[in-house]
Amino acid sequence: MTKSVKSDGNKLNCYIDGLRAGVPLILGYVPAAIAYALIARQAGFTVWQTCAMSMFVFTGAGQMLAVGMYARGASMAAILIATTLLGLRHIIMSICCMNRPSMRKEKTAPKLMAAFGITDESFSVFCTVDDSKANVRFLIGVFAEIWLSWNVGTLIGALSSDFLPAIVTASLSIALYAMFTALLTPELTHNGRLALLVLMTAVCNTILGLVISPSWALIISTLVCAFIGVFFVDLGTEGENDSERQ
Amino acid sequence: MTVNGSKICILIALMAVLTYLPRAIPAVLVDKLKFGPKINKFLNLIPYTAMAALIFPGVFTVDSDNYAIGIVGVAAAALLAWRKCPVMVCVLAAIAVDFALYMFVFPLGV
Numbered sequence: 476m477t478k479s480v481k482s483d484g485n486k487l488n489c490y491i492d493g494l495r496a497g498v499p500l501i502l503g504y505v506p507a508a509i510a511y512a513l514i515a516r517q518a519g520f521t522v523w524q525t526c527a528m529s530m531f532v533f534t535g536a537g538q539m540l541a542v543g544m545y546a547r548g549a550s551m552a553a554i555l556i557a558t559t560l561l562g563l564r565h566i567i568m569s570i571c572c573m574n575r576p577s578m579r580k581e582k583t584a585p586k587l588m589a590a591f592g593i594t595d596e597s598f599s600v601f602c603t604v605d606d607s608k609a610n611v612r613f614l615i616g617v618f619a620e621i622w623l624s625w626n627v628g629t630l631i632g633a634l635s636s637d638f639l640p641a642i643v644t645a646s647l648s649i650a651l652y653a654m655f656t657a658l659l660t661p662e663l664t665h666n667g668r669l670a671l672l673v674l675m676t677a678v679c680n681t682i683l684g685l686v687i688s689p690s691w692a693l694i695i696s697t698l699v700c701a702f703i704g705v706f707f708v709d710l711g712t713e714g715e716n717d718s719e720r721q
Numbered sequence: 722m723t724v725n726g727s728k729i730c731i732l733i734a735l736m737a738v739l740t741y742l743p744r745a746i747p748a749v750l751v752d753k754l755k756f757g758p759k760i761n762k763f764l765n766l767i768p769y770t771a772m773a774a775l776i777f778p779g780v781f782t783v784d785s786d787n788y789a790i791g792i793v794g795v796a797a798a799a800l801l802a803w804r805k806c807p808v809m810v811c812v813l814a815a816i817a818v819d820f821a822l823y824m825f826v827f828p829l830g831v
Binding site for chain 1: 736739743751764770776777798805819820829
C-alpha cells in the first residue's frame with residue numbers, strides 16, 4: 476500500500492477510479508444546479524454571475540441559500556454569515572478526508588486542489604472507499620466530475636428555463652439521499668453497533684433540528700454521536716491503527 | 722457595472738474565500754498532527770454519523786407535501802444496497818420508484 480513509486484498508468488487508474496465512483500453523483504448534481512440557476516436568475520443575477528458563483532464557490536446548499544436570501548432582500552453580511560455557517564461542517568469532512576492514510580503522505584499542493592472539491596457528496600464517496608483507493612488522485616477525479624456536472628447544470632439553468640418535465644425534476648430530487656443511503660447501508664449490514672450509532676445520529680439530528688438551526692444541528696449531532704460511538708462501536712482493528720501504519 | 726452588479730461580484734468573491742477556507746485548512750494542517758488511536762477512531766466514525774445526519778431529517782422533506790416520496794425512495798435504495806447492488810443501481814431504482822409514485826399515487830400539479 477505504501478509504494479512510493481507508482482507508474483503513470485497506476486496514477487491514471489486512480490483518477491479513473493474516482494471518475495467511476497462519482498458517476499451516481501451526476502444524477503443529483505445536474506438537476507440541483509439547474510434549480511439553483513433558476514433561483515439565481517429570478518433573484519436578479521446575470522447569466523455570468525450565476526455561472527461565476529458555481530465555478531468559484533462550488534457549494535451546492537450554500538449557493539442555494541445565498542441566492543434565496545438575496546432574492547428576499549437580505550443584507551450581504553447576513554448572506555455571508557449564513558453561508559459560512561453552513562460551510563463549517565466541511566472542516567470536519569475535510570479533516571476526515573485528509574486523515575486517510577495515503578492522503579497524509581501526499582504533498583500539500585494537490586491536497587489544496589482536492590480540498591476545493593470536498594462536498595457532502597464527495598466526502599461520503601471518498602470516506603467509504605477502501606484505504607487502497609482513497610488517495611488524492613481519486614478525490615480529484617471525483618471533484619473534476621462533480622464540478623463539471625454542477626457547472627453544466629448551472630449553465631443549462633441560467634440560459635434556458637426549466638426544460639425537464641416537472642415529474643422528472645421531482646423524481647431526481649431523491650438522487651443524493653439515495654446515494655448517501657447506498658453508501659451507508661453496506662457498512663451497516665455486518666456491524667449492528669454501527670447501525671445503532673447511525674440510528675441514534677438520525678434521531679438526534681432530527682430532534683435537534685427542531686430546536687436549533689439545521690446547520691448547527693448537523694455539526695453537533697455528527698460530532699457528539701461519533702464521540703459516543705468511540706466507546707461502544709467496533710470498526711475492527713483497521714480503523715484504529717491508521718496512525719501506526721505510516 | 723451597476724451597483725448591484727459589483728455588489729454581487731464582491732459577494733461571490735467573499736463567499737468563495739469563506740467557503741474554501743474550512744475545506745483548505747485541514748489540507749495544510751492534518752498531516753502535521755499526529756492523532757492517537759482514540760481520535761482516529763472518532764474521525765473514522767464521523768463519515769457514518771455525518772451521512773446519517775445528511776439523510777435525516779432532510780429525507781422526510783424531499784417532497785414536503787408527501788413524506789412517502791422521500792421515505793419510499795430511500796427505502797428502495799437501502800434494500801438494493803443491502804442486496805449488494807452497485808450505488809448507481811440503487812440511485813436509479815430510487816428515482817424510478819419515485820417517478821412511479823408521482824405517476825400513479827401523487828400526481829403533480831393537478
